[in-house]
Amino acid sequence: SYELTQPPSVSVSPGQTASITCSGDKLGDKYACWYQQKPGQSPVLVIYEDFKRPSGIPERFSGSNSGNTATLTISGTQAMDEADYYCQAWDSNSVVFGGGTKLTVL
């Protein structure tokens, strides 16, 4: 079955740029999306179809996908961005999630 691999944790200083990666075989040939989940809350879609932002998501969130890696980039990271982030793709008629990355804003 298809697998998506994320780093368990990423740390960033306030105001700096955070990059969270998601790796999968030929992921760049598929589409990727990203969710943010804060403690005790439901996930929120922040990026879909590689780089598109849903309405209401700040411009500091951006996405890219090429080769075997999709990347979620948060520019000018704020304390409110501290959360778990999950990537997601579609393969063989199944939705696949990455294991999640805990973003810490130090």
Added chain:
Amino acid sequence: QVQLQESGPGLIKPSQTLSLTCTVSGGSIRSSGYLWNWIRQPAGKGLEWIGRMFISGSINYNPALKSRVTMSVDTSKNQLSLKLNSVTAADTAVYYCASEPITARIPYFDSWGQGTLVTVSS
């Protein structure tokens, strides 16, 4: 976007069948232009997709759960339902329903319910 609200038993015993309902508001299941998904998350762990269905009856299930899962829709109540049989402690999780726009190039979930915790324990 539609709003989603899950409901369920909270606690069930091993080997029983888990039954959950998701009530959709802000649009009709029949004509809202969405597919409907169930996703779960064990405490402290990641997301696991369970399955998706369209009002036409088209369904995809997670291969790992397919033998135990049934999804259905009650259009008269604007509700989705999930049944998972022969549950074990490994099925303990928060269960979410989520909407997937029909126009999506790949499934993605633009609206989620608040989730309902299901604990499997004797």
